[in-house]
Amino acid sequence: MPAQKSETMPMATGRFHLMAKPIGALCNLDCAYCYYLSKQDLLGSKRRMTDDVLESYIKQNIDAQDGPEIVFSWQGGEPTLLGLEFFQKVIELQKKHCPPGKRVENDLQTNGTLLDDAWCEFLRTNRFLVGLSVDGPKDLHNTYRVDKNHQPTFNKVLAAARLLHKHGILFNTLTVVNRFNARYPVEVYRSLRRQLGAMRIQFIPLVEPNVFERVAPQHWNEETLPTLESPTARPGSLDSIVTDWSVDPEDFGTFLSKVFDEWYRWDIGKAFVYLFECAVGQWMGLGASLCTLAETCGLALAIEHDGSVYACDHYVYPEYRLGNIREQHLSNIVFSSRQAAFGIAKSKSLPQYYRECKYLFLCHGECPKNRFIRTPDGEPGLNYLCTGLRKYFSHIDPYVKTLAQELHAAASPPVAR
Numbered sequence: 001m002p003a004q005k006s007e008t009m010p011m012a013t014g015r016f017h018l019m020a021k022p023i024g025a026l027c028n029l030d031c032a033y034c035y036y037l038s039k040q041d042l043l044g045s046k047r048r049m050t051d052d053v054l055e056s057y058i059k060q061n062i063d064a065q066d067g068p069e070i071v072f073s074w075q076g077g078e079p080t081l082l083g084l085e086f087f088q089k090v091i092e093l094q095k096k097h098c099p100p101g102k103r104v105e106n107d108l109q110t111n112g113t114l115l116d117d118a119w120c121e122f123l124r125t126n127r128f129l130v131g132l133s134v135d136g137p138k139d140l141h142n143t144y145r146v147d148k149n150h151q152p153t154f155n156k157v158l159a160a161a162r163l164l165h166k167h168g169i170l171f172n173t174l175t176v177v178n179r180f181n182a183r184y185p186v187e188v189y190r191s192l193r194r195q196l197g198a199m200r201i202q203f204i205p206l207v208e209p210n211v212f213e214r215v216a217p218q219h220w221n222e223e224t225l226p227t228l229e230s231p232t233a234r235p236g237s238l239d240s241i242v243t244d245w246s247v248d249p250e251d252f253g254t255f256l257s258k259v260f261d262e263w264y265r266w267d268i269g270k271a272f273v274y275l276f277e278c279a280v281g282q283w284m285g286l287g288a289s290l291c292t293l294a295e296t297c298g299l300a301l302a303i304e305h306d307g308s309v310y311a312c313d314h315y316v317y318p319e320y321r322l323g324n325i326r327e328q329h330l331s332n333i334v335f336s337s338r339q340a341a342f343g344i345a346k347s348k349s350l351p352q353y354y355r356e357c358k359y360l361f362l363c364h365g366e367c368p369k370n371r372f373i374r375t376p377d378g379e380p381g382l383n384y385l386c387t388g389l390r391k392y393f394s395h396i397d398p399y400v401k402t403l404a405q406e407l408h409a410a411a412s413p414p415v416a417r
Contacts (some may be wrong), residue, residue: 012335013066016299018022019073020057021315022049022086024305024386027109028080029153032144033178033206036077038213039316048082054089056325057303059097064331068102071388075109077314084122091126107131109174111145112160120167130164130171132157134190134196140181144245161196172200179206179235179244182251185258193271200272203259205252207370207384208243215316217369226384227374228356241372242384249384260396268403279396283404292367294320297345301334309333311342314369351379359393 024047025039049057062070068193072094074087078095089107094104108123109131123130134157135141142152164171173192175181181188192198208253209220213278224243226232232239235246256275278289288294301322302313308332311320325334333339350365357363365371366383373382383389 012017012331013064014299014331014335015065016059016301017071018153018309019075019300019302020049020332021077021302021304021316022077023077023079023082023340025077026081026111027076027111028081028147029078030146030150031202032146033176033208033243035208035212035314036316047305048086049307051089053305053307053326054086055093055097057307057330058090058093060330062094062097062099062102062104064329064334065102070098070102071105071107073107073109078114079108080110080112080119084118087122087126097239105129106314109133111153111157111162113156115160115163117163117167120163120169123164123170124167128169130169131174131202132161132164132171132196133174133176134192135175135178136181136184137191139196139311140188140191143180144176144178158195161198163256165197170200171198173198173204174202174204176206177203177247177252177255179247179251182255185255186262187258188255189262191265193267198213198271200274202274203256205370205385206247207246208246209241209372210243212243217315217372218318219319220372222380225372225374225380227378228376230385233373233384242395246340247385247388249386249388250391251388252385253388253395256388256392257395260399262393263346264399276396276400279362279393279400280403280407284408285401288364293363295347295364296343297346297368299334300338301329301339311339312369314367315342326411349381351375351381353377353379357390357391362393363389 024270025036027034027037058072061072072090090106098104106126107129111133133145135145138154141154141157145153147153173196175188192201208308209215211220215315224232231237232241234248235239235242235244260276263271263276274290278293282288282293291297291300297312300312302310302316303325304310304316307325309322309325310316322336325333346365349368353359354365365386366389371381372385373384373386374380375382376384
């Protein structure tokens with residue numbers, strides 16, 4: 001394809017975030033619940049990002065951002081399969097195209113199984129923030145996170161965490177809360193803190209409609225969507241709307257509540273749990289720091305190995321392909337009217353059931369990809385996790401409200417007398 005158009009300057013600049021998939025869906029693990037492995041068939045995602053696409057992406061991303069810091073996020077699949085040479089080239093290209101007055105930061109999401117001392121030296125030297133995927137202690141982690149030979153991976157992940165500590169590399173843990181490990185919240189949290197020494201912790205609920213491999217979000221058959229009270233709106237039944245490993249909404253609410261209790265009792269000021277810190281900020285009247293809990297979305301996109309840009313990391317389907325940086329400048333894709341409409345739809349499509357909820361300011365309907373349940377009165381667009389999120393918000397309400405008041409008071413200037 002011709003590249004001339006992509007070299008023109010952007011028509012607009014602003015702040016946004018891109019999740020780059022430079023190796024597409026290729027991975028050395030075979031996690032049963034992975035939402036991205038199926039992209040190999042859906043998108044033909046079986047190749048690595050070429051040098052010309054990589055350079056175009058880096059240059060265009062820097063050009064399109066109007067803030068002093070540009071964050072490059074690398075994910076997959078498993079990005080370390082690209083080898084150190086690929087990321088050494090990333091650093092060279094970022095230095096080549098980053099103008100004075102701007103700085104570049106990188107983060108890398110990995111399963112950790114390929115990390116060694118050479119990788120860690122590179123990551124430390126170039127100040128990468130690392131995200132390490134781990135689902136709790138050995139038995140819980142190994143339930144779904146196995147390699148291509150269906151062998152367990154926990155010991156390799158634990159070794160990766162120890163390597164990261166050894167080299168002084170800042171890392172987050174990313175835990176997918178699934179139907180199984182959701183029943184062991186305290187065990188999961190204590191493993192992250194005590195076994196892996198995690199100081200920054202992220203929990204992501206596993207929610208997959210049964211048709212997720214072939215049907216894009218918001219393209220579901222509305223006639224088949226269950227209501228909130230229906231047994232099919234939870235995992236476990238033969239005709240459930242979700243995969244068998246999807247987290248049960250009630251279990252998710254209990255999981256977050258019990259983990260919050262552990263954090264509140266032992267770890268405030270010691271460990272940064274994204275969901276809890278976000279809640280405190282929202283109770284203080286600040287905007288959500290997580291896109292899933294923000295009022296609108298649309299500024300967290302994904303770019304595939306071939307340069308194609310999609311509306312969101314969880315919307316990598318042909319229906320949500322916005323364009324390709326080999327044909328259009330990245331900023332003109334990101335700030336297109338089509339993407340703006342995608343972002344606003346999160347708020348505009350809220351059912352009345354949400355608009356009457358006391359916790360709307362915390363949730364905003366959560367991620368639209370999970371809105372495939374009907375409200376009790378039959379209106380479509382309710383989030384699958386609704387009951388669990390209400391349980392969690394209700395549980396933390398008095399504690400977080402007090403924290404928010406204390407932080408607000410501490411930040412306020414003293415009254416003159």
